[in-house]
Amino acid sequence: MSIAKTSTPRAMAAELVRTAGVRMTRQRRAVLEAVLGSCDHPTAASIFERARQILPGISLATVYNCLETLAETGLINHLNFDNGPSRFCANLEPHVHLIDDASGTVLDIHLKTGLRPEDVFDLPPGTCITSMDTCLRGRVPQKSLVIERK
Numbered sequence: 001m002s003i004a005k006t007s008t009p010r011a012m013a014a015e016l017v018r019t020a021g022v023r024m025t026r027q028r029r030a031v032l033e034a035v036l037g038s039c040d041h042p043t044a045a046s047i048f049e050r051a052r053q054i055l056p057g058i059s060l061a062t063v064y065n066c067l068e069t070l071a072e073t074g075l076i077n078h079l080n081f082d083n084g085p086s087r088f089c090a091n092l093e094p095h096v097h098l099i100d101d102a103s104g105t106v107l108d109i110h111l112k113t114g115l116r117p118e119d120v121f122d123l124p125p126g127t128c129i130t131s132m133d134t135c136l137r138g139r140v141p142q143k144s145l146v147i148e149r150k
């Protein structure tokens, strides 16, 4: 699923909902906008704070329910790194995650143009990759930790 990356979170949410066919409540829309408006792989608690800016009466339990529904419908990605809190990613393009050891910042990393997972990993012959859920860790230069919406 690919949408115009120059759209606002509200426009992207509307477009995603149309294509996913999920019933969009005000609460789901607020949560989706909160996730789409961020590139820092926020936790549910962080999304709750952001969603409250959009829909002040929303509860944390509702945010959790909305995140579960949005992840199940494929509108966002639900991430688990080690024993930390779940995080959520709005980037639906194939990518892996790079976690900076020092800050814990999570960056989206895409394959270099023209490469496929089969070109990078020593996969069993005949394997067909349907998604990527890989996590890399390392020390990332400070200048590369500035997260901007692409």
Ligand SMILES: [Zn+2]
Pocket (backbone or CB within 6 Å): 041, 089, 090, 091, 095, 096, 097, 107, 108
């Ligand atoms: Zn991501």
